[in-house]
Amino acid sequence: MSALCVDVRGLRVRMPGADGADRVLVSGVDLALAPGESLAIVGESGSGKSLTARSLLALLPAGLVAEGHVEVAGTLISDPRLARPLHGRRIALLMQDPFTMLNPLRRVGAQLADGMPRAVRRDRRRRREEVARRLEEVGLSPEVADRYPIQLSGGMRQRVGIAAALVSDPEVLVADEPTTALDVTTQREILRLVRRIQHDRGMSFVMITHDLRVAFSMCERVMVMYAGRMLEVGPTAQIQAEPRHPYTAALLDAEPPVDERLASLPAPPGSVPAHDEVADRCPFADRCAHVTTVCTAGPPPLLEVGAGHVSACARIRELGPLRRDRGEAAAPPAPVSAGDRALLRVTGLGKSFHGAAAPALDAVDLLVARGETVGLVGESGSGKTTLARCVVGLETPTAGTIELSGRTFSSWDDLDGGEARRLRGVVQMVFQDPYSSLHPVRSVGATLADSLAAFGRPHGASDVAALLELVGLTPAHARRRPAALSGGERQRVAIARALAPEPELLVCDESVSALDVSVQAQVLDLLARLVRELDMALLFVTHDLAVVRQATQRVYVLRGGRCVEAGSTSQVLDAPTHPYTQELLDAVPREDRNWLS
Structure with missing residues (x-):
């Protein structure tokens, strides 16, 4: 039996095609987690971080297949049936939206009791006491056991979600964007709670997040993913102070500072490509300010740059540690006279x-x-x-x-x-x-044309194209449906629709x-x-x-x-x-x- 709580080598996630041609979504992922250790997996949407985490629980969406060595709590997971007995007892999942984890028609106490041993469930007094103890651990009063999820605030629901995930005392907790939907004050309370419980229990912790500030505050190590591949892995302090991959540096620079206003927020252009589109080169090459021909000659390997610190940058030796650059500071904007x-x-x-x-x-x-x-x-x-x-x-x-x-x-x-x-x-x-x-069914062009027509404006193809160009999109986007767009492209379309009446x-x-x-x-x-x-x-x-x-x-x-x-x-x-x-x-x-x- 392995001494590691999580041991992943050569993980590959693919979608079998009807014509025999597979679509690869994640490849070449290695991950090792010792008891009590914490790891943050970071990256933009489409980077493969959630698919990697869900492979640990054999909870991939229908139609996807995970391959490679995936071992959790000493059990080699080769299919979902082997992973099922581990769920809750050895490894548990805390999801982004606690409301989707909880049954809206059942009281909180009954849902917590579902994960308890049969002997506890069948003894009313012991069940009540154990539910109260579990709620107390996450900072909730015993009265919460009698409430329905709809009667709780978002922060309280997330605390109940944590209690439900931990009710069987797992060795590993996987948290998928656990605070994205919460206010900043509630987010801080929940993160403090999770970190305290993890330390008190000596539990291993994997956190999926796109917020590097949260990753640095919560975890000892960070794995940076992009287009289904690992680009950088290392101790939090090293990656925070000296990122060794341009993508990591770009994510750090794009974080808006709260202490000063910038002339503009630095951000790489474009969006995350599909894994197969960039399988033959550095996946970040098309958006990288440091790209040269060597970056597109082939996929760069992970190279060691420090103790436990690796990076997949073809120019890693010549670039060295990348300087953090938040951009040029700007003076506070002049007030507008009412x-x-x-x-x-x-x-x-x-x-x-x-x-x-x-x-x-x-x-x-x-x-x-x-x-x-x-x-x-x-x-x-x-x-x-x-x-x-x-x-x-x-x-x-x-x-x-x-x-x-x-x-x-x-x-x-x-x-x-x-x-x-x-x-x-x-x-x-x-x-x-x-x-x-x-x-979801109508094309972007049809949606924008309807908005223009509703306010009596010309709504031909050229008018739709002009609206798309106003928000930084191309006329070709008019033919697509929302599902074919990235999150940023969808928000640009929503802004374009709002601009239709020239507000x-x-x-x-x-x-x-x-x-x-x-x-x-x-x-x-x-x-x-x-x-x-x-x-x-x-x-x-x-x-x-x-x-x-x-x-x-x-x-x-x-x-x-x-x-x-x-x-x-x-x-x-x-x-x-x-x-x-x-x-x-x-x-x-x-x-x-x-x-x-």
């Missing part, structure tokens, strides 16, 4: 939902001038999304007024048909998830929070360019203060439906006056393990 340029003015806005104990919005004031970018920040439940939806007419306020493009009203319901149509062309919204906001105000509701850091940088630069070129205003809703620093001129901080602080972005982030703003700043992930102390 005066006659006021585009949106919200006064005393209130919103109460039936049955809610407190109002979602309580006398909120907000001003956005033409050509200005304003941030709206706060945790889930702060009221920021409700405010944005009231502005665009997706929610009806219960108090206050909205002044938009010179027209003042209490509710969109008060407007006559002609005025409502005019104002819907003035303000448009870009949502968080472009895939769910785009019709004066664009409301972005967490529109970059689901994107990889490099794609996020590209979209933020795109939005900044559109504001400059179109003299458009932007209301940017987010919980990420690092993004707020890069994207906005002024910011409003909401908590519990009230505005607790407002001012220029530099003023609020450099010298916050409200404790809640400082709490949000402290919760921004940092490349420092002490951040979770």
Whole structure:
């Protein structure tokens, strides 16, 4: 029996083709994890990190086949039937969205009890005590056992998800983007909890994430993947201080800093290719600033550059450690004079939902001038999304007024048909998830043509092409459907659709929070360019203060439906006056393990 908890050599994941031609998604992955050790697997969407992790549990999507040596807790996994007895007891999975892990129709206590030994399940008193102990371990009270998942906040659901994953005391925990859907303060609490439990139990830990700051704060080693291949693996401190592959350096540079504003966020152009498209060369060559002919002559091997540190860069010797470059710092943006340029003015806005104990919005004031970018920040439940939806007419306020493009009203319901149509062309919204906001069956071109036609604009092929080019896409994208696009391309299409009526105000509701850091940088630069070129205003809703620093001129901080602080972005982030703003700043992930102390 191997002394390693996880021993993977030569992992290959393929999709058998009907014509006998296989499509390879992951190849050449080696992974070793000792008891108690932690490893972060990082990379953009499409890099193969989740497929690699799910191969450890034999939980690949239907139609995919894993090959190679995959050994977990001393058991060689050659097919899913061998892995099934290990699930929960030797290796467990913590998923990104705890709501999908939990049965919405069953109480929390019953779901935790499912993973307990039969003798405990059949003894009501022992079952109750064990459920309470498991909830206490993740910081929840015993009363949570009697609740349904829908009655819990996102952070509480994730804590229940952790308790469910650990109820059978596994030796290895695999966490797939466990905090991506959480606010920064809740994210920090969950990461602290997982790290404490891992240390207390001496449990091995594999974390899948696209956030290098989170990876550095949580794990001892980091594996960087791209297009289904390993590009760099090493101790966290070495990769953080001296990345030895250009892709790793590019990911680090694209992280938006919270302490200063940059002229632009550096990000490699393009997106992650399919494995088979770049199997004959360095997979990052097409996006790399250091590419030469040697990079495309063949796939570079992993070479040792330090103790336990390897990199697959063909120019590794001549390039040496790559310098971290966050880009050129920019002075804080000059404030926009509201005066006659006021585009949106919200006064005393209130919103109460039936049955809610407190109002979602309580006398909120907000001003956005033409050509200005304003941030709206706060945790889930702060009221920021409700405010944005009231502005665009997706929610009806219960108090206050909205002044938009010179027209003042209490509710969109008060407007006559002609005025409502005019104002819907003035303000448009870009949502968080472009895939769910785009019709999956219709082509991009048809979607954009419909949007142009709806507002009485020319909507021929050339008009659609001009709209695509405005957001950095090509006319060829018009023929594709959303499923054939990358996440960044889908968000650009969503922005193009919002630009169809030539709006004066664009409301972005967490529109970059689901994107990889490099794609996020590209979209933020795109939005900044559109504001400059179109003299458009932007209301940017987010919980990420690092993004707020890069994207906005002024910011409003909401908590519990009230505005607790407002001012220029530099003023609020450099010298916050409200404790809640400082709490949000402290919760921004940092490349420092002490951040979770």
